[in-house]
Amino acid sequence: RADKQGVVKISSCSIVHENIARVMQPLLESIRSAGIAHKLFGIDFLTSSSGEVLATLIYHKALDESWSVSAREIESKLGIFIIGRSRKQKIVLTQDYVTETLHIFGRDYRYIHIENSFTQPNALVNEKMISWSMEQLEGVGGDLLELYCGAGNFTIPFATKFDRVLATEISKASISAAKRNMELNGVSNIDFVRLSAEEFTQALDGTREFRRLEGLKVADYHLKTLFVDPPRAGLGEEPCAFAARFDHLLYISCNPETLLRDLELLSQTHEVTAMALFDQFPYTHHLEMGVKLTRKGHL
Known part of the structure; x- marks a missing residue:
């Protein structure tokens, strides 16, 4: 049911890749419990078929060292990569890419997919x-x-x-x-x-x-x-x-x-x-x- 702003809130998204669907709710819960949800605007996800997940947390405020400490704990807990973004700021905690492997005519091709860049x-x-x-x-x-x-x-x-x-x-x-x-x-x-x-x-x-x-x-x-x-x-x-x-x-x-x-x-x-x-x-x-x-x- 839509709220007064016409927004329908959902608790899951079954059309995204299963790797992303698996971490969406635990990530939100971890962000709230770590106290880093304030002015969080959105989250972008990137995944590979091998199971790597990269989550970019986008904020309407500057991010400091305390944010990095909390985000690193979430990275370790969920086994994902996290990037923090705000205006003119990008914090890469571990890496800003996932590696995809495609199987084409009996050969494996490996690709680095960088966060915030176009990928299939x-x-x-x-x-x-x-x-x-x-x-x-x-x-x-x-x-x-x-x-x-x-x-x-x-x-x-x-x-x-x-x-x-x-x-x-x-x-x-x-x-x-x-x-x-x-x-x-x-x-x-x-x-x-x-x-x-x-x-x-x-x-x-x-x-x-x-x-x-x-x-x-x-x-x-x-x-x-x-x-x-x-x-x-x-x-x-x-x-x-x-x-x-x-x-x-x-x-x-x-x-x-x-x-x-x-x-x-x-x-x-x-x-x-x-x-x-x-x-x-x-x-x-x-x-x-x-x-x-x-x-x-x-x-």
């Missing part, structure tokens, strides 16, 4: 999504360009299908994690570059130079395949015009509405040759979609 939320569905994507890239060869690469979720398995991979991402934290993940998996044929999609287009066309590309000759790549996994806003007109340059295009979308808009543009030059749905968020209206497009006349 559903490990089992993520494995299916990567596997399907790799099947679409079978036999394409050459070099791959990836935009919006995040922490290398797709990039690292994709590297087994191509001579070289050039992957771009605007987030510093994600690029740092991607490089760590590349080393973690013993992959060496990827260049991760911190550029936006627009900046990379400028670099490829030679209309602007970037220090971040120093020592890397983009023109030396034989880029005929593009992979994109953009934010909910999708690509839009100019990025779609850029994508149309490639013979092969693989598009993972978290928003079917913006995907439809982009496909109306891309279908002028390309044909859809494969499509799949992935339910990353059970019991919600959200869906991930994968689409493979091939240049007309190139089939």
